[in-house]
Amino acid sequence: MNTDFTRLLGLRTPIVSAPMAGASGGNLAAQVSLGGGFGFIAAGYDTPHKFGHELALARAALQIPAATRLPLGVGFLCWQLEKPDSPASKLLSIALENGVQAVCFSFGTQLGRWVQYVRDYDQRVGSTQRTLVFAQVSSEQDILAAVNDWKVDVLVVQGNESGGHGFSNAAPTASLVLKALPLARAAGIPLLAAGGLATGAHVASMLALGASGAVLGTRFLLTPESLYTDKQRQALLDASDSSTVRTMAFDVARGTLGWPEGVDGRALRNSTVVDHENGRNERELKELFAKAQVEGDRERMLVWAGTGVGAMNSIKPAKEVVEELHNECVEHLQMGPRL
Amino acid sequence: MNTDFTRLLGLRTPIVSAPMAGASGGNLAAQVSLGGGFGFIAAGYDTPHKFGHELALARAALQIPAATRLPLGVGFLCWQLEKPDSPASKLLSIALENGVQAVCFSFGTQLGRWVQYVRDYDQRVGSTQRTLVFAQVSSEQDILAAVNDWKVDVLVVQGNESGGHGFSNAAPTASLVLKALPLARAAGIPLLAAGGLATGAHVASMLALGASGAVLGTRFLLTPESLYTDKQRQALLDASDSSTVRTMAFDVARGTLGWPEGVDGRALRNSTVVDHENGRNERELKELFAKAQVEGDRERMLVWAGTGVGAMNSIKPAKEVVEELHNECVEHLQMGPRL
Incomplete structure (x- = not known):
């Protein structure tokens, strides 16, 4: 081409x-x-x-x-x-x-x-x-x-x-x-x-x-x-067209704030996002997230993904x-x- | 074709x-x-x-x-x-x-x-x-x-x-x-x-x-x-790529509720939407909206629009x-x- x-x-x-x-x-x-x-x-x-x-x-x-x-x-x-x-x-x-x-x-x-x-x-x-x-x-x-x-x-x-x-x-x-x-x-x-x-x-x-x-x-x-883990890759394979969400939850949970105004990130929606939306306090969010990242717990871990993820199998x-x-x-x- | x-x-x-x-x-x-x-x-x-x-x-x-x-x-x-x-x-x-x-x-x-x-x-x-x-x-x-x-x-x-x-x-x-x-x-x-x-x-x-x-x-x-009015058409001409929002505000304001679960509508964002998001009471929202529709007040009137509106001139x-x-x-x- x-x-x-x-x-x-x-x-x-x-x-x-x-x-x-x-x-x-x-x-x-x-x-x-x-x-x-x-x-x-x-x-x-x-x-x-x-x-x-x-x-x-x-x-x-x-x-x-x-x-x-x-x-x-x-x-x-x-x-x-x-x-x-x-x-x-x-x-x-x-x-x-x-x-x-x-x-x-x-x-x-x-x-x-x-x-x-x-x-x-x-x-x-x-x-x-x-x-x-x-x-x-x-x-x-x-x-x-x-x-x-x-x-x-x-x-x-x-x-x-x-x-x-x-x-x-x-x-x-x-x-x-x-x-x-x-x-x-x-x-x-x-x-x-x-x-x-x-x-x-x-x-x-x-x-x-x-x-x-x-x-x-x-x-x-x-x-x-x-450099994604096998668990992250599996979560992407399992995701559907409606699995993603724009959120700041993961930046809060992992402490990577500092992005310019108006920036957030699209990722697979899970309990980290839900807790963040529900106003769970930052310390708890961080603790649960750190543990989940180590364990590869997909209910809380971070998996960035675009809206096309449902078409990737x-x-x-x-x-x-x-x-x-x-x-x-x-x-x-x-x-x-x-x- | x-x-x-x-x-x-x-x-x-x-x-x-x-x-x-x-x-x-x-x-x-x-x-x-x-x-x-x-x-x-x-x-x-x-x-x-x-x-x-x-x-x-x-x-x-x-x-x-x-x-x-x-x-x-x-x-x-x-x-x-x-x-x-x-x-x-x-x-x-x-x-x-x-x-x-x-x-x-x-x-x-x-x-x-x-x-x-x-x-x-x-x-x-x-x-x-x-x-x-x-x-x-x-x-x-x-x-x-x-x-x-x-x-x-x-x-x-x-x-x-x-x-x-x-x-x-x-x-x-x-x-x-x-x-x-x-x-x-x-x-x-x-x-x-x-x-x-x-x-x-x-x-x-x-x-x-x-x-x-x-x-x-x-x-x-x-x-x-x-069947849109000239004022609605003008609002569309003036809109940019970031002017639209998905909302139920207008259905509440004009009393056209009854849509299946999960349905809302994408329209140009204005004060009707802002008031709805801020929890203004339904009666006031309806009164202000009805008046705005008659007057063609673009700060409150309803103009449905898709995200492509910014490319329409x-x-x-x-x-x-x-x-x-x-x-x-x-x-x-x-x-x-x-x-």
């Missing part, structure tokens, strides 16, 4: 695995890239040591020698970078020094500053190939800023259907794509759709809408390469997932109505 | 205008059918007199002589039909006696009963062409029943993004389409997608997903033929809307990625 996005990155297929904190490590990202798509490692809440390890895993899987450009990306939570004396800024340096092909910024109040940081880095070291900068946004205001002010290389619009963190009041993915499309086209920037996408048919629908590619998260949790290697998504997408684009 | 849906109904394009109570009259439905799509009149809360008038308007616009099949449909709220001594059942008789090409059933607890009612009618009068029965559903359970038990002719899946009444916990439209597709295909029934669809690009995306056609509501409110005749949607859809299906 050939879109402005696949041409920009030299890909066989416009399928991207989302950077998911605690789930997208080096093996997952590498296998997605080996499948012909584009994989992201999540910097998330990692230490420099852990993060360096994931990059090394990716480099080994891809058989890319040191000091050579890595054909994958790293996703950053900008609110982590924006903390005073942030340990996360070290991760950004490590990613750039490793020559990753792309970085993705999201969830910050100063996204433009990080785009500039990368541009400055490339100029300072005199890179022959510049680091591509993706920004993931969910509002008209941020779409405008990303295209016109931050001048990103790839615009990712994340709709309300998405699993993991996102903006509580984000419009549906298809609405955001339509809103962003004229701006992205005028600026010559590829636009990727994210949120609720489960199958190759979904990818085809986003390409027909006008997107240049698609970002999938939950689908890649259901691979042996994701198998665990298979990430490389195969990419190939399957690609083939199904092509099939759907070919079998459309006779015009 | 040619899908199993266009073939079944003899249409030029698989675009359907939703039956919208208080908005979809005979003129609107007729103009959609004249544009090459398929129009629905909403029986809604009409009296037999008013409903007969709308059918007569349609017949005149289509220049179809009396006692000849009318190439449009009528949508019924089944909870209205299911009331004891329901005045709405008279409307169903009128529709069938008028030889409408299709009926659509939704929002009832005994949908199968109404499908059978129509089958029995056709058999009793010895129709040469049977009345096509659409059912609009929003859950896996109802999708299964519609295909396997009620044996409808056309399955409409309505996602959470839709304007007007719908199921509060419905999955997104694309998820429902994917869930229903294998069942509909196995049964040889066309599947239509409804909810959040604003443009021809949206229609293309649903066809790429595998649907045989698309139902649009809000887009057809923005036509001179809809013009009022134009329904026939032109259909043609524009069709052309844009074809364009999007043709301009996809090079495979």
Whole structure:
């Protein structure tokens, strides 16, 4: 398949695995890239040591020698970078020094500053190939800023259907794509759709809408390469279309508050959510949650998931997932109505 | 365009205008059918007199002589039909006696009963062409029943993004389409997608997903033929992607309670919604609302709208809307990625 996005990155297929904190490590990202798509490692809440390890895993899987450009990306939570004396800024340096092909910024109040940081880095070291900068946004205001002010290389619009963190009041993915499309086209920037996408048919629908590619998260949790546990994967397999909910319950329960205003996360609904909604006190919530995480108790543990989860019924290697998504997408684009 | 849906109904394009109570009259439905799509009149809360008038308007616009099949449909709220001594059942008789090409059933607890009612009618009068029965559903359970038990002719899946009444916990439209597709295909029934669809690009995306056609509501409110007021139309033009909310506020304020469990409606958010959420008492809410409806006060009046409303920026005749949607859809299906 050939879109402005696949041409920009030299890909066989416009399928991207989302950077998911605690789930997208080096093996997952590498296998997605080996499948012909584009994989992201999540910097998330990692230490420099852990993060360096994931990059090394990716480099080994891809058989890319040191000091050579890595054909994958790293996703950053900008609110982590924006903390005073942030340990996360070290991760950004490590990613750039490793020559990753792309970085993705999201969830910050100063996204433009990080785009500039990368541009400055490339100029300072005199890179022959510049680091591509993706920004993931969910509002008209941020779409405008990303295209016109931050001048990103790839615009990712994340709709309300998405699993993991996102903006509580984000419009549906298809609405955001339509809103962003004229701006992205005028600026010559590829636009990727994210949120609720489960199958190759979904990818085809986003390409027909006008997107240049698609970002999938939950689908890649259901691979042996994701850092999810078997119990989390089983919960995803068992989930239906109506199993997910947008909530702050899990951030409260695990103590990962600090997200920009308006952000919550979509996860499988369970007793942690119910208790949070019913106003159970934070200390109890945290204690019960910590115990549940250790025990893999699905009545309380955290399993991020997008609304497409009901359409996902198998665990298979990430490389195969990419190939399957690609083939199904092509099939759907070919079998459309006779015009 | 040619899908199993266009073939079944003899249409030029698989675009359907939703039956919208208080908005979809005979003129609107007729103009959609004249544009090459398929129009629905909403029986809604009409009296037999008013409903007969709308059918007569349609017949005149289509220049179809009396006692000849009318190439449009009528949508019924089944909870209205299911009331004891329901005045709405008279409307169903009128529709069938008028030889409408299709009926659509939704929002009832005994949908199968109404499908059978129509089958029995056709058999009793010895129709040469049977009345096509659409059912609009929003859950896996109802999708299964519609295909396997009620044996409808056309399955409409309505996602959470839709304007007007719908199921509060419905999955997104694309998820429902994917869930229903294998069942509909196995049964040889066309599947239509409804909810959040604003443009021809949206229609293309649903066809790429595998649907045989698309139902649009809000887009057809923005036509001179809809029964909406100019003030309601202006509010829709001014609305953004984040202007809508699912709520029961308006049903409380106007006294149209009686919907099946789990149903609410998506509308533009205003003070009626805020007051309802804040627990303002019903009598005050009703008084303020009644006054606002008369005055067209947009801070309190009712304007149903789907999530696609932000992408709608013009009022134009329904026939032109259909043609524009069709052309844009074809364009999007043709301009996809090079495979």
